[in-house]
Amino acid sequence: MAVARRSGPERVPSHPDIREISLQQVLEALVDPIRRRIVRELYAARRELACGTIDLPVSKSTATHHFHVLREAGLIRQYYAGTSRMNALRSEEFEQAFPGLLRALMEQRERE
Amino acid sequence: MAVARRSGPERVPSHPDIREISLQQVLEALVDPIRRRIVRELYAARRELACGTIDLPVSKSTATHHFHVLREAGLIRQYYAGTSRMNALRSEEFEQAFPGLLRALMEQRERE
DNA sequence: CGGAAGGTACGACAGCTGTCAAACTTCGAC
C-alpha cells in the first residue's frame, strides 16, 4: 500500500498523513536509539538537516533504513536537494496529533 | 547484580532504583501494547491492582513476563497479598526521574 | 562525457522477544 504513482525513479518519497499514524508506530520508531538520536539532532537544530550532516555509527544502508522508519512514522519529512536528502522534523503536525509527546521525550536526558 | 538476599523462595521481587533506569529501558517497556495497557489501567485506576484484575489477551506466563519487564523498567512495584500479586504504579518516583513522560504518554488516545 | 558523491534497493543473517504449554510453588480455604 501507499504506492505512489510510478512515473520514473520516484525520487519523491511518500509521506503518510499524520492522522493515520498510531502511537504504537511512533513508539516503535522512537524506541531505537539511533532513530532517537536523529530526531534529537533535528529537534535541537530547529531546522532541516541533510542525511550526511547527521553522522551515525552505522552503514549507509542502515541509515537509510532508519530514516525510512522515521518517515513512515510521520516524524520527518524528506526531500531531495541535489544529491543529498534533506530531513525536516514535522514538529507542528506531530504536535497536533500527539500533543506534548515529542517534547516530553526530547526533554529527557539520555545517559551516554 | 541486584541480587536480593536468598532467604528462602524469594517471594519479594527486587525493584530497581529508578535513577538507574535509562530512557531506553522505559521505551522498550512501553513499546509493547500489552504493557502499555497494563500501565494505562493502573494510571486510570489511581490505585494498586492485582494481576488477576487486569485481564489480558495472553496466557498467564506471558502476563508474568510483561509484569516482570514493567518492574525492571521501574514502572511498577509488586508485592504479594496472599496468593495474588499486587501492582502499583511508581508514579511519583517515575515523575522525578522522567518528568512529564508518563503523563504525556498516557494522555495520548490509542486507536482501538 | 566520465567520475565521484550521496543515497536507495535488495538479499541475507543473527539476535532479540513475545508467545505458549507444562510443571512447579505458595497461600488460603475447607
Next chain:
DNA sequence: GTCGAAGTTTGACAGCTGTCGTACCTTCCG
C-alpha cells in the same frame, strides 16, 4: 492435610528487525 487459585519458571519456537555488503541510481562538477 488436601485441594484449588494465582503466579512463576523453564524451555522451545516463530517472527520481527537492525545490521551489513553489494549493486544500482541520480545529480553535480570538471
